[in-house]
Amino acid sequence: MIEIYLLEQLEAFARCGTLSAAAEELHLSQPALTRSMKKLEDVIGVQLFERGKNKLSLNENGKLAAEYARRVLEQDREIAERVRAFDRASHTISIGACAPVPLEQIVPQVTSLYEGMTVSQELRPDAPLLEGLRDGTYQLIVLHEEPTDEALYWAPCGEEQLYITLPKAHPMAGRDGIWLKELANMNILLFSQIGFWYELCLEKIPNPQFLVQASNLPVFTSSHFLQNPNIPHDDSRVVIPLLDDETHVRYYLACKSGDRKRFAPLFKRLSE
Amino acid sequence: MIEIYLLEQLEAFARCGTLSAAAEELHLSQPALTRSMKKLEDVIGVQLFERGKNKLSLNENGKLAAEYARRVLEQDREIAERVRAFDRASHTISIGACAPVPLEQIVPQVTSLYEGMTVSQELRPDAPLLEGLRDGTYQLIVLHEEPTDEALYWAPCGEEQLYITLPKAHPMAGRDGIWLKELANMNILLFSQIGFWYELCLEKIPNPQFLVQASNLPVFTSSHFLQNPNIPHDDSRVVIPLLDDETHVRYYLACKSGDRKRFAPLFKRLSE
DNA sequence: TCGGATTACGTGCACCGTAATGATC
DNA sequence: GATCATTACGGTGCACGTAATCCGA
Numbered sequence: 001m002i003e004i005y006l007l008e009q010l011e012a013f014a015r016c017g018t019l020s021a022a023a024e025e026l027h028l029s030q031p032a033l034t035r036s037m038k039k040l041e042d043v044i045g046v047q048l049f050e051r052g053k054n055k056l057s058l059n060e061n062g063k064l065a066a067e068y069a070r071r072v073l074e075q076d077r078e079i080a081e082r083v084r085a086f087d088r089a090s091h092t093i094s095i096g097a098c099a100p101v102p103l104e105q106i107v108p109q110v111t112s113l114y115e116g117m118t119v120s121q122e123l124r125p126d127a128p129l130l131e132g133l134r135d136g137t138y139q140l141i142v143l144h145e146e147p148t149d150e151a152l153y154w155a156p157c158g159e160e161q162l163y164i165t166l167p168k169a170h171p172m173a174g175r176d177g178i179w180l181k182e183l184a185n186m187n188i189l190l191f192s193q194i195g196f197w198y199e200l201c202l203e204k205i206p207n208p209q210f211l212v213q214a215s216n217l218p219v220f221t222s223s224h225f226l227q228n229p230n231i232p233h234d235d236s237r238v239v240i241p242l243l244d245d246e247t248h249v250r251y252y253l254a255c256k257s258g259d260r261k262r263f264a265p266l267f268k269r270l271s272e
Numbered sequence: 273m274i275e276i277y278l279l280e281q282l283e284a285f286a287r288c289g290t291l292s293a294a295a296e297e298l299h300l301s302q303p304a305l306t307r308s309m310k311k312l313e314d315v316i317g318v319q320l321f322e323r324g325k326n327k328l329s330l331n332e333n334g335k336l337a338a339e340y341a342r343r344v345l346e347q348d349r350e351i352a353e354r355v356r357a358f359d360r361a362s363h364t365i366s367i368g369a370c371a372p373v374p375l376e377q378i379v380p381q382v383t384s385l386y387e388g389m390t391v392s393q394e395l396r397p398d399a400p401l402l403e404g405l406r407d408g409t410y411q412l413i414v415l416h417e418e419p420t421d422e423a424l425y426w427a428p429c430g431e432e433q434l435y436i437t438l439p440k441a442h443p444m445a446g447r448d449g450i451w452l453k454e455l456a457n458m459n460i461l462l463f464s465q466i467g468f469w470y471e472l473c474l475e476k477i478p479n480p481q482f483l484v485q486a487s488n489l490p491v492f493t494s495s496h497f498l499q500n501p502n503i504p505h506d507d508s509r510v511v512i513p514l515l516d517d518e519t520h521v522r523y524y525l526a527c528k529s530g531d532r533k534r535f536a537p538l539f540k541r542l543s544e
Numbered sequence: 545t546c547g548g549a550t551t552a553c554g555t556g557c558a559c560c561g562t563a564a565t566g567a568t569c
Numbered sequence: 570g571a572t573c574a575t576t577a578c579g580g581t582g583c584a585c586g587t588a589a590t591c592c593g594a
Contacts, residue, residue, distance in 0.1 A: 019548070019550095020547075029585070031587085035585090052549090054548045064354070075343060075347060079279075079344065084316065087319070290574090291574065292572075303576080323574090324574090325574080326573045326574050327574080547592105547594090550590080553587090554585105554586090560580085561579090564578100567572100
């Protein structure tokens with residue numbers, strides 16, 4: 001059986017062209033390579049090199065052997081990588097979500113229900129989430145539209161309504177509701193990491209003027225923040241609901257049908 | 273990089289189930305395997321085994337690693353095999369033919385024209401010959417029908433006419449020619465190793481009665497043997513040509529178009 | 545004279561075997 | 570007691586480095 005170190009050296013020589021260059025790359029001496037190449041020929045039992053006086057090069061056999069060597073080395077490297085990835089995946093639950101808000105409820109539940117597991121989370125649009133669930137990138141995903149895939153299991157996991165808060169002095173501060181299209185050309189304060197909401201605003205507001213940091217500007221907020229008692233109410237502002245259908249969403253937590261049993265405790269908790 | 277010997281030992285353990293069984297198979301001691309498996313875990317960096325008190329077994333990581341190991345070992349083995357085969361092929365000319373007669377002319381020519389090359393020959397029907405030429409099993413083939421493949425180069429290389437010899441006392445001994453179908457139900461002496469001729473006789477003679485060894489029976493022969501001065505004429509027999517079209521064939525020597533230049537000297541010799 | 549391949553020689557490490565221990569059936 | 574895994578210890582093969590040689594640009 002041909003040991004890996006011989007293939008490594010052959011591959012390096014094939015790539016570098018000379019023994020000395022390969023030796024330097026491998027942090028080995030030239031004599032070591034000379035011997036290894038001889039040994040390789042000995043083990044395989046055929047000539048692999050053309051030997052000039054102070055010139056060594058691969059013949060056709062050698063080129064073929066080097067090509068095979070590359071493949072074996074590639075596969076050999078992959079063993080460690082793949083097994084590590086598999087091990088990592090086996091005690092990691094990856095959650096993909098279209099928005100951060102539902103994660104605030106789900107992640108703590110997952111963490112406490114599946115002790116010892118690492119929980120990773122990521123914000124993505126719905127399409128890559130579905131793709132990622134299928135290919136194993138995610139074990140759980142949160143969508144803002146109900147899926148239709150037969151191979152999935154899902155349940156609702158909360159709702160969210162988008163509001164806008166305005167300084168009391170704002171011309172629209174007296175309104176009972178506002179349409180997104182009415183925000184055209186306005187400077188609005190928008191936080192990053194809001195998931196699909198960002199796409200929604202881009203789509204529905206003509207020529208939006210989002211700013212990263214400002215005060216006295218309109219600011220989006222949602223039912224989630226309004227209901228959180230830890231967030232103090234700002235008396236200088238009024239909170240006005242947005243009227244577009246899309247500003248009220250239902251979230252759905254989904255997993256592969258095959259994982260339904262595994263995540264049953266989680267779905268049960270969330271339904272309570 | 274994971275050395276091959278570690279993968280070998282992992283694979284053996286996965287197959288045998290216990291370290292001691294694997295150790296015996298590999299002609300190694302148990303301690304050697306214990307250490308190797310530990311080392312493997314160390315190199316990859318994840319647990320590969322479930323450790324009972326005196327029980328060792330693969331966990332899911334280990335099973336995956338063993339599966340990968342099998343593939344790498346397979347590939348590693350193939351390097352030597354394939355390179356040897358390639359080397360062998362590079363100084364072997366394999367000739368496939370549908371009949372032995374044209375080979376008697378071709379093989380000596382090949383041997384003398386391509387010094388140092390090993391010449392191997394084989395009798396096969398036309399179809400596998402064409403297939404074998406394409407896949408590299410043969411570099412030269414002899415057909416008894418003109419090929420049509422654009423990717424081939426070929427030239428005629430002789431003809432052969434089938435005759436039948438009869439004892440002078442035979443009822444048909446006075447005939448000028450005989451049709452194969454007239455040989456129905458007759459005992460005929462047939463030599464083995466006559467290539468496609470055998471198939472032809474089977475096909476065209478109703479209910480043939482071929483014998484392996486006999487005398488005073490009809491015997492096939494062909495122009496090749498009749499023209500050979502070294503074969504004495506048997507005065508007790510008459511030679512009668514067969515009349516079916518198929519009993520007169522033209523042979524064609526063919527190679528891949530890409531080999532045309534390589535075999536040009538051979539084709540030239542044969543055309544003289 | 546420098547760079548590259550090869551040979552000669554000594555060395556250290558890594559893998560192995562033997563022996564002993566612990567544990568389970 | 571038999572079998573299996575593991576630990577401890579001592580040996581050895583083999584891949585490596587250093588040094589020296591040969592050869593060609």
